[in-house]
Amino acid sequence: MPKHIAVAGKGGTGKTTLCALIIKHLKEQGKTPILAVDADANANLNEALGMEVEGTIASILDQTKAYGGVPQGMSKDMFIEYKLNAVLSESEDVDLLVMGGPEGPGCYCYPNDLLKRYMERLSGNYPYLVMDNEAGMEHLSRRVAQDVDILFVVSDATARGVRSAARIHQLVKGLKTKVGEIYLVISRASGETVEALAGEIEKTGLELVGTIPLDEGVMEFDLVGRPLVELPDDSPAVRAVGDIMARANV
Numbered sequence: 001m002p003k004h005i006a007v008a009g010k011g012g013t014g015k016t017t018l019c020a021l022i023i024k025h026l027k028e029q030g031k032t033p034i035l036a037v038d039a040d041a042n043a044n045l046n047e048a049l050g051m052e053v054e055g056t057i058a059s060i061l062d063q064t065k066a067y068g069g070v071p072q073g074m075s076k077d078m079f080i081e082y083k084l085n086a087v088l089s090e091s092e093d094v095d096l097l098v099m100g101g102p103e104g105p106g107c108y109c110y111p112n113d114l115l116k117r118y119m120e121r122l123s124g125n126y127p128y129l130v131m132d133n134e135a136g137m138e139h140l141s142r143r144v145a146q147d148v149d150i151l152f153v154v155s156d157a158t159a160r161g162v163r164s165a166a167r168i169h170q171l172v173k174g175l176k177t178k179v180g181e182i183y184l185v186i187s188r189a190s191g192e193t194v195e196a197l198a199g200e201i202e203k204t205g206l207e208l209v210g211t212i213p214l215d216e217g218v219m220e221f222d223l224v225g226r227p228l229v230e231l232p233d234d235s236p237a238v239r240a241v242g243d244i245m246a247r248a249n250v
């Protein structure tokens with residue numbers, strides 16, 4: 001059964017780090033190929049994965065609008081599909097699609113259905129899909145993305161962060177997109193911080209599936225722009241994500 005895993009949370013909480021480490025974990029378990037979807041407007045999952053990006057979906061849609069036309073003998077839908085295929089970055093086990101933008105309001109309006117159909121067909125080729133979302137979950141709410149089996153809501157180790165995760169939980173309840181399991185992950189946490197946050201966590205109604213400790217390796221790799229998928233298997237964050245995946249039955 002295809003597994004669709006999405007990660008959401010406020011900016012800077014550790015979403016991209018978690019996505020990269022989920023992908024590393026799946027790869028090492030031979031759970032491939034994986035379709036990675038970067039749906040955060042501030043897209044940088046490619047860097048964490050060490051992949052080059054040729055373009056974004058938003059850039060294609062903008063281009064198609066700007067040209068005011070498509071090559072003769074091609075329908076607009078066909079043209080967009082052809083271009084969409086061209087922005088899929090490919091590597092051995094992981095392919096990456098970057099949504100990008102939207103630069104202005106309504107950027108995705110016209111091809112919503114088209115994009116949805118395209119995503120449906122594309123994701124059918126992958127047993128695993130991992131999606132990095134912004135807090136507003138624009139793409140999930142537009143149902144451009146497929147239904148989600150597991151959603152990890154990431155919070156930093158602060159009361160404010162946990163409250164923000166609770167708001168995301170409320171937002172998810174209002175989505176048309178079906179979400180199977182939804183879990184809370186506290187990032188850059190220690191045992192004591194979780195204890196101190198227990199009250200706030202309980203109020204979210206979310207199940208805390210695990211924590212990711214502050215990991216110097218993550219900081220060092222990010223400092224020099226080294227892909228996080230190259231972190232050693234015994235680094236604390238990598239092991240923590242392995243535990244989280246086991247608890248979430250992936």
Ligand SMILES: Nc1ncnc2c1ncn2[C@@H]1O[C@H](COP(=O)(O)OP(=O)(O)O)[C@@H](O)[C@H]1O
Binds near residue numbers: 009187215216222
């Ligand atoms: N477990 C961790 N240990 C240390 N630093 C972390 C950890 N998780 C994230 N960071 C750092 O926090 C910053 C934000 O992480 P990132 O994953 O990019 O967040 P988001 O995608 O939610 O904006 C990055 O500089 C990253 O290096």
Ligand SMILES: [Mg+2]
Binds near residue numbers: 044
């Ligand atoms: Mg990010």
